Amino acid sequence: GENVEQHPSTLSVQEGDSAVIKCTYSDSASNYFPWYKQELGKRPQLIIDIRSNVGEKKDQRIAVTLNKTAKHFSLHITETQPEDSAVYFCAASPGVNSGYALNFGKGTSLLVTP
Amino acid sequence: DAGVTQSPTHLIKTRGQQVTLRCSPKSGHDTVSWYQQALGQGPQFIFQYYEEEERQRGNFPDRFSGHQFPNYSSELNVNALLLGDSALYLCASSSGYEQFFGPGTRLTVL
Numbered sequence: 331g332e333n334v335e336q337h338p339s340t341l342s343v344q345e346g347d348s349a350v351i352k353c354t355y356s357d358s359a360s361n362y363f364p365w366y367k368q369e370l371g372k373r374p375q376l377i378i379d380i381r382s383n384v385g386e387k388k389d390q391r392i393a394v395t396l397n398k399t400a401k402h403f404s405l406h407i408t409e410t411q412p413e414d415s416a417v418y419f420c421a422a423s424p425g426v427n428s429g430y431a432l433n434f435g436k437g438t439s440l441l442v443t444p
Numbered sequence: 445d446a447g448v449t450q451s452p453t454h455l456i457k458t459r460g461q462q463v464t465l466r467c468s469p470k471s472g473h474d475t476v477s478w479y480q481q482a483l484g485q486g487p488q489f490i491f492q493y494y495e496e497e498e499r500q501r502g503n504f505p506d507r508f509s510g511h512q513f514p515n516y517s518s519e520l521n522v523n524a525l526l527l528g529d530s531a532l533y534l535c536a537s538s539s540g541y542e543q544f545f546g547p548g549t550r551l552t553v554l
Contacts, residue, residue: 331503336486362541373448373534373545374487381541419486423541430541431477431500434486 332357334422336435343410344443351438353420354402360422362430363396363403368437369416377418378405410442446471448537448546456552457525465520465549469537475499476518477543478510481532493518525553 333356343349355363364379380387380394380403387394391410396403407414417439421432449468457463469476475494479487489502493512512518516537522529530553536543 364542366545373547376542376544379542421486425541430475430538430543431489431492431502432479432487432536432543433489434479436486437484 332360332422332424332433334420334433334435336420336438338438339436340439340441342441342443345410345412347410349407349410349414349440349442351405351418351420351440352402353404353422353435354400355422355433356401357422357424357433358401359424360433361425362423363394364421364423364432365392365394365405366419366421366434367416368419374419407440410440412442412444415440415442448535448544450533450535450546450549452549453547454550454552456554458554459525459527461525461553462521462523463525463551465522465533465535465551466517467520467535467537467546468517469535470544473537473539473544474516475538476512476516477536477538478518478520479534479536479545480504481534481548483531487534490520522551527553529553 361382366374368374393406417437420435477492478490481487491501496512507523532548534548
């Protein structure tokens with residue numbers, strides 16, 4: 331089955347700096363890659379996603395890049411703010427062939443200090 | 445429009461008991477997936493329901509079963525509870541790629 335690895339497990343940055351979280355996946359059939367933000371005691375929230383026919387996608391301060399050949403994708407957050415502090419999860423899905431089941435990484439705890 | 449809702453919020457059971465968790469999907473969504481999230485870990489896929497059938501299943505034992513109703517709501521049943529079943533159980537609804545999560549049910553097994 332699909333195996334998603336995520337690094338780093340913790341990340342501490344100063345407000346205004348950029349943060350990068352990286353994930354690798356094993357199943358070459360995976361074609362959908364969402365990122366979720368989970369604040370303490372809250373539900374995971376979809377913040378951005380990318381499909382395999384796209385190499386990069388941006389939404390204001392967040393962007394995701396995908397390298398299908400190398401089987402890795404990354405989340406980039408620019409101009410970080412204290413409210414970006416949360417646990418971020420990457421996921422991969424083989425899409426319709428698996429009913430879009432998501433395989434998650436173990437998460438990155440991001441701390442943005444003022 | 446309500447988002448994904450789950451009940452109950454918290455639940456405490458003892459080993460060997462059975463539990464039923466409930467999920468109502470976001471309006472317009474016809475697919476419900478269930479995930480187990482242990483403390484400090486990412487969600488793990490249990491199974492997914494579409495058109496009242498289990499469409500996909502993750503690596504969970506048969507003690508975990510589910511159901512989807514004609515109104516697309518869903519139940520997760522766990523029999524013969526083990527201490528290791530203590531976790532946050534999340535359901536997610538979708539109508540395609542994007543999955544939206546409910547607030548979860550925190551299950552504690554004593």
